[in-house]
Amino acid sequence: MFIDVHCHLEMFKDINGLVKESLLNQTQKMISSSVDFNSMKKNIEFSKKFDEIECCLGLHPSNILLMKEKEIDLSIDFLKKNIHCAVALGxxxxxxxxxxxxxxxxxxxKLYKKQLEIAEKNVLPVVTHSRFAEKKSLELLSDFKGKVLLHWFDGNKKTILDAIRKKYFFSVGPAVIYNPDYLAKAISIPLNLLxxxxxxxxxxNGETAKPFWVKKVAEKLAKEKGISLKEIEEQTTKNAEEFFSI
Ligand SMILES: [Zn+2]
Known part of the structure; x- marks a missing residue:
């Protein structure tokens, strides 16, 4: 069984078909991350409707830039009120x-710090985005006392080692298949943090990723790391189950 720990299921049209297709391809759990008010609402709905879906609540840094203060306040209020539905902030x-x-x-x-505070107060882990700002993101996380998952982390060697030392988790995706530089970074991450x-x-490459692609990612990593697919499957699933308490 595989787990996709970071996807955006509310952006798909046919959620029933998607869940079915995932199950047929050994992907039994999907952790759907939110980006704004509407996606939080949708992800909560999905997590209630499907045993296979868990949701993360949060505001994405790129979406924040498009939002007015009032909309942000309403969204943060909604997040706090529905925090019991979430397995993490993200x-x-x-x-x-x-x-x-x-x-x-x-x-x-400011919003990153605020959401880290909410996570800490509710003893929830965080799923973080840090594009073109890896070092700064680690800096902002240094006071955070909860568990951290760095999604699609593309920092340099030094920042990756720093994060490994802090026992942060890394989630790696289909970029390992298409980008040799990213693959090399993914291989350097210890299995117990992956x-x-x-x-x-x-x-x-012009193709829309789907949650069951995690199996392709695992196959690539197994080949490049020189270990069995089973080992990648079992360890990454165990890491995800413990991290999200699912
Ligand atoms: Zn994302």
């Missing part, structure tokens, strides 16, 4: 590819 973090000005960066940092993700429906 997808939260910073994205300096999208945030260009100091004002935009500060807006993301999980599988797809970030679906993100596109890779």
């Amino acid at each position: 997808e939260i973090g910073i994205d300096f590819k999208h945030a260009k000005t100091t004002e935009q960066k500060e807006k993301q940092i 999980m599988l993700e797809t970030d679906s429906p993100v596109e890779f």
Whole structure:
């Protein structure tokens, strides 16, 4: 059994078909991350309807830039009220590819800190996004006392080693199949800190990823790490079950 620890199921049209297809391909659990108010609502619905789906609640750093203060306040209120539905806060973090000005960066940092506080208060782990801001993201996480999952972390060797030393988890996805640099980084992560993700429906090479692609990711990692698929499957599933308490 495989677990996709990071996908965005609310962005798919046919959720029933998707769950069926995942089950047929040994992907029995999907952890769907939220990006804004509507996606939080949808993911809560899905997690109630399907045993195979768990939800993370949070505001994505890129979405935050598009939101007015009032909308952010309403969303944070909603998140707090529905926190019991979530297995983690996510997808939260910073994205300096999208945030260009100091004002935009500060807006993301403020909301990241706020969501980390909520996670800590509710003893929940966090699923983090840190594109083009890996070092800064680790810096902001240094005061956080809960468990951390770095999604699609593409930092340099030094930041990866720093995160490994702090026992942060890493979820790696289909980029290992298409990007040799990212594959090399993924291979350097110890198995006891590794999980599988797809970030679906993100596109890779013009093809829309689906949660069951975690098996392809596991196959690639097994081949490159020189270990069995079974070992990757069992350890990443165990890591995910313990991390999310599922
Ligand atoms: Zn994502």
